[in-house]
Amino acid sequence: MHAMQYEITLPAGYDMGIIRRRVATKGNLLDKFPGLGLKAYLIRERADGSEVNQYAPFYLWAAARGMNSFLWGPGFQGIVNDFGRPEVQHWTGLAYEEGPASGSVPMSATRSRSRVEGDGSPTGTVERALDAHRELADREGVVAAAVAIDPRHWELLHFTLWADEPPRADxxxxxxxxxxxxxxxxxxxxxxx
Structure with a gap:
């Protein structure tokens, strides 16, 4: 599994209805994309208390070939044409779980990132992240959860899809x-x- 995300931060006064319409008309184009485990079309809005207006799709790829096909094909080119080329963040998968609400349509998502501190072996930190991931995946309302790592920057990523509003979380x-x-x-x- 490969996790991938790009963030398109938009002006404070940006009409987020433009992004909503974009997803409503184009979101289904990846509903059959080869190698795509899942793509969550995510937004954050200042009107809802976020610090930024942002379109930030998140992907879990079942196969690297699918990810490459997307990045070098017309799908990502549409983003580049409309918004410029964003930085694509990428993490290698550590674990994935379906949650108790796996049959539900997710309404919200949470993402947390943390640095793997120190210069020594990251094994202990990764094991603790996996333990936290298993606990999180069992929580009521969780549709699916993934944990991944960027070994270049030593950053852990926890991503969770929720059936409704998530509990207060970092x-x-x-x-x-x-x-x-x-x-x-x-x-x-x-x-x-």
Whole structure:
């Protein structure tokens, strides 16, 4: 599994209805995309208390080939044409779980990122992250949860889809406008080694 996200931060007065219409008309284009585990079309709005207006799609790829096909194909080119080329963040998967609400349509998402501190072995930090991931994935309202790591910057990522509003949590909160999940069933459950 590969996790990927890009963030398009928009002006404070930006009409977020433009993004909502974009997702409503184009979101289904990836509903059958090869190799895509899931794509959550996420937004944050200043009107809802966020510090920024932002469109920030989040992807879990079942296969690197699908991710590459998207990045070098017409899908990502549409983003580049409309907003410029964003920085694409990428993490390698550590674990994925379906939650108790896995049959629900997610309404919100949370994302938290933290640094793996120190210069020594990251094993202990990763094991604690996996333990926290398992606990989180079992919480009421969780649709799906993933934990991943960027070993270049030693950053851990926890991403969770919620059936409704998430409980108060650290990290960033997003509204989910649509989910494309053609190969969600191919995302292996549990730890990835």
């Amino acid at each position: 990290g960033d909160r997003f509204q989910v406008l649509h989910v494309s999940a053609p190969h969600r069933g191919e995302l292996p459950r549990g730890r990835y080694w």
